[in-house]
Amino acid sequence: MGENRGVVVKNDLDPVIAAKLKRTPDGLVAAIVREHGSGDVLMLAWMDDEALHRTLTTGRATYWSRSRQEYWVKGATSGHYQFVRNVALDCDGDALLVTVEQVGAACHTGEHTCFHDELPVVTAS
Amino acid sequence: MGENRGVVVKNDLDPVIAAKLKRTPDGLVAAIVREHGSGDVLMLAWMDDEALHRTLTTGRATYWSRSRQEYWVKGATSGHYQFVRNVALDCDGDALLVTVEQVGAACHTGEHTCFHDELPVVTAS
Numbered sequence: 083m084g085e086n087r088g089v090v091v092k093n094d095l096d097p098v099i100a101a102k103l104k105r106t107p108d109g110l111v112a113a114i115v116r117e118h119g120s121g122d123v124l125m126l127a128w129m130d131d132e133a134l135h136r137t138l139t140t141g142r143a144t145y146w147s148r149s150r151q152e153y154w155v156k157g158a159t160s161g162h163y164q165f166v167r168n169v170a171l172d173c174d175g176d177a178l179l180v181t182v183e184q185v186g187a188a189c190h191t192g193e194h195t196c197f198h199d200e201l202p203v204v205t206a207s
Numbered sequence: 208m209g210e211n212r213g214v215v216v217k218n219d220l221d222p223v224i225a226a227k228l229k230r231t232p233d234g235l236v237a238a239i240v241r242e243h244g245s246g247d248v249l250m251l252a253w254m255d256d257e258a259l260h261r262t263l264t265t266g267r268a269t270y271w272s273r274s275r276q277e278y279w280v281k282g283a284t285s286g287h288y289q290f291v292r293n294v295a296l297d298c299d300g301d302a303l304l305v306t307v308e309q310v311g312a313a314c315h316t317g318e319h320t321c322f323h324d325e326l327p328v329v330t331a332s
Binding site: 099102106107108112114116121122123125126137138139140141142148149165166167168169170171172173174176177178179189190191193196197198199200201202203204205206 | 224227231232233237239241246247248250251262263264265266267273274290291292293294295296297298299301302303304314315316318321322323324325326327328329330331
């Protein structure tokens with residue numbers, strides 16, 4: 083944690099994969115994290131090329147923290163690791179679906195998933 | 208479609224909800240779209256405040272197209288509408304989980320979901 087981005091060897095991601103990515107203005111793709119087995123959507127996190135490279139080559143979900151501006155191995159401080167079973171890129175290259183074995187709670191609040199706050203919606207048909 | 212953003216009345220979103228959002232540098236939150244019933248993760252799209260407002264008040268999933276730079280009612284051209292059953296915001300306000308009844312295929316390629324491209328991953332435990 084607390085790595086200096088300037089020191090980390092950047093862009094070790096396979097260039098064939100890197101060429102498919104469509105990034106946000108700050109160089110990130112969205113990573114939807116789904117639980118293996120239950121299929122529950124646990125959280126959304128962000129990856130730059132290096133975080134995706136680390137995820138694919140270590141099998142431990144690794145993200146880029148927008149708030150802390152550092153790489154973040156999920157579970158490194160909480161013990162709530164995510165062991166990656168599958169990663170799929172979407173048709174336009176701006177999102178990943180990461181299927182994981184989740185240890186403990188996915189959310190830092192202790193909840194199973196991060197999606198607690200239901201918004202009022204008018205249902206149509 | 209093809210609206211001029213300058214003409215659209217912006218920011219009709221409930222200010223209580225707007226205050227919770229943590230947006231990308233271009234003003235967007237990620238919307239994970241999940242199918243009601245199957246629980247399948249169908250796609251990822253993007254919403255600005257106005258797209259979220261329209262989604263919540265019409266019950267039809269409405270996104271901001273980053274490539275076309277316009278609002279986009281899913282299904283308006285394809286007929287593959289998404290009727291919204293539930294919307295939940297995550298704990299840090301940068302992602303929405305939108306549960307929908309999907310008409311037809313979610314992906315413009317005709318596939319059920321947009322996540323076709325499996326990437327090679329080393330699994331750990």
